[in-house]
Amino acid sequence: MTCLLELLLLLGLCVFWLELRHRLRPASPLSLKALDFKVKQNNSDLDVEIWLEISNPHPRMEVMVPELQINPVLLGKADLSEVKLSTKITPHHPDEKARDDGYWAAYIVKGHKSTRVQVNLHLQNSKSSDLKTSADSIWVDVNWVNYGPFGRLNRRQGVLVPLHQPEPLQPSEVSFQAGDCCEVLPLKTHLLGTLDNTVEILRDYAKPHLRPGDVLTIGETPVAIMQGRYHHPSTVNPGWLARFLCRAFHPTSSLATACGIQSLINLVGPTRVLLAWIVGLILKTLGIKGGFYRLAGEQARLIDDITGTTPPYDQTIVLGPLAPTKLCRQAAAELGVGVAIVDVNDLGRVKVLASSDGCDETLLKKALRPNPAGNANERTPLVLVRPN
Numbered sequence: 001m002t003c004l005l006e007l008l009l010l011l012g013l014c015v016f017w018l019e020l021r022h023r024l025r026p027a028s029p030l031s032l033k034a035l036d037f038k039v040k041q042n043n044s045d046l047d048v049e050i051w052l053e054i055s056n057p058h059p060r061m062e063v064m065v066p067e068l069q070i071n072p073v074l075l076g077k078a079d080l081s082e083v084k085l086s087t088k089i090t091p092h093h094p095d096e097k098a099r100d101d102g103y104w105a106a107y108i109v110k111g112h113k114s115t116r117v118q119v120n121l122h123l124q125n126s127k128s129s130d131l132k133t134s135a136d137s138i139w140v141d142v143n144w145v146n147y148g149p150f151g152r153l154n155r156r157q158g159v160l161v162p163l164h165q166p167e168p169l170q171p172s173e174v175s176f177q178a179g180d181c182c183e184v185l186p187l188k189t190h191l192l193g194t195l196d197n198t199v200e201i202l203r204d205y206a207k208p209h210l211r212p213g214d215v216l217t218i219g220e221t222p223v224a225i226m227q228g229r230y231h232h233p234s235t236v237n238p239g240w241l242a243r244f245l246c247r248a249f250h251p252t253s254s255l256a257t258a259c260g261i262q263s264l265i266n267l268v269g270p271t272r273v274l275l276a277w278i279v280g281l282i283l284k285t286l287g288i289k290g291g292f293y294r295l296a297g298e299q300a301r302l303i304d305d306i307t308g309t310t311p312p313y314d315q316t317i318v319l320g321p322l323a324p325t326k327l328c329r330q331a332a333a334e335l336g337v338g339v340a341i342v343d344v345n346d347l348g349r350v351k352v353l354a355s356s357d358g359c360d361e362t363l364l365k366k367a368l369r370p371n372p373a374g375n376a377n378e379r380t381p382l383v384l385v386r387p388n
Contacts, residue, residue, distance in 0.1 A: 018241070018270045025237070026153060028146035029058040030065070030109060033228065034159040034195050035116070046123040046131050050140060050161055055114040066106035067145040070119055075191070075312060076135035082126045083135065090118040106147075137162050137191045139312040156232040158312065160193030168205050180366040182387050185209065186373050186380035191310075194228045199331045201226070206382055207335060215338035215364060215385045216331075219373060220302060220353045221309050222381040223321040223341055230316040231263070233306060238262040241270055245277055254305035254317075263317050267299050276300075302343070302353070310379070324354030332356035344368045363387060 035051040056063055070087050074080045091098045093107055093115045109115060121138065125131050138161045146153045166188060176183035187205050198218070206216050224230065238246075238258035242265055249256040255264065265273050273296055280292030293300045302320025309318055321327070324341045331339040340355035342364065350365040367385045374380060 015271050022270045026150040028153050030063050031055050037161050048121040050119040052117040056109040058111050060111050062110050063148040064108050068104050069143045071141040073139040074135050075137040078134040084124040086122045088120040092116045162190045165190040182367045184367050184372045185384040187382040188380050192222050196226045198226050202331050210337050217340045217342045217383045219381045220341050220343045229319040233259040236262050254303045260305040268297050328354050328356040344371050346371050
């Protein structure tokens with residue numbers, strides 16, 4: 001009995017140490033998000049204006065931003081090596097005037113305060129071709145430093161800015177594909193990012209084609225991306241637990257890397273992940289598979305490691321979306337049809353992550369099993385399912 005109590009005490013101390021170390025890891029309260037953007041054609045050139053906001057939700061902690069740099073990457077379907085891209089950063093602090101020479105002066109973001117940054121990009125094409133046809137997006141890679149009680153943290157966050165958007169298909173132009181007891185219509189969109197809103201995307205690209213009884217689906221990864229639920233691996237600091245546990249997963253799993261499983265640990269805590277791994281291993285020896293994912297939570301199945309999504313998000317770790325059921329119900333109420341968020345791959349696996357009331361999930365699984373949206377760079381995250 002004494003040995004058992006000592007073992008339980010030791011286990012409790014280990015769990016306490018794991019959680020304490022996890023909660024005391026270096027972390028900054030600052031958040032950065034894109035607020036708005038404008039794209040202006042200037043003869044054969046393009047001028048892009050982006051507004052970023054840095055917020056500090058902490059009531060007392062003051063955090064310094066001593067460095068902020070912008071590294072824009074132009075994306076398109078043609079050779080863009082002849083395009084000259086210049087960048088200008090202008091801070092718009094509420095209590096400090098920006099320098100005329102463009103130098104980023106270290107700034108303190110006080111508790112419950114925020115500041116804004118204006119980013120101007122000028123794209124000059126030395127060729128006579130139209131930039132709007134050769135370049136379709138800019139990946140604005142923000143590298144910034146947070147300095148405070150937690151130490152000095154290098155942070156990296158990308159924001160996608162569309163340079164143009166495809167015109168939505170007209171009803172006379174659509175061509176449904178035959179499916180199992182239904183018809184399906186993949187719908188092309190622009191490359192999506194945090195400047196987009198899920199419900200607005202569904203409305204803008206799908207509403208002209210909707211009929212009563214239809215179900216409109218969208219992939220869970222695009223929804224998560226629009227919610228800003230992605231991060232660069234360089235911002236993840238995997239601990240010994242992540243480096244140990246990741247080796248037990250299949251090489252194709254998004255949890256088979258230290259940064260991948262550390263992202264899960266950061267979401268649900270080390271104790272839950274460790275216990276899920278131990279119990280899952282025991283269940284696996286008894287012939288019961290999937291125990292870890294059931295115990296570790298829904299996010300364990302939804303995390304996509306790098307290369308798991310379309311560029312430029314292929315260099316980031318994408319988490320699962322937040323409040324998917326609420327989002328489906330909100331979209332269904334506005335569009336008047338069923339809405340579902342799904343996870344589909346090219347192996348015929350279909351998971352309905354969430355759906356509005358009345359959606360026939362059995363029908364959706366049959367309709368989406370051939371993966372009509374594709375797993376490459378088709379940019380068709382929406383699929384309209386119409387029962388026969």
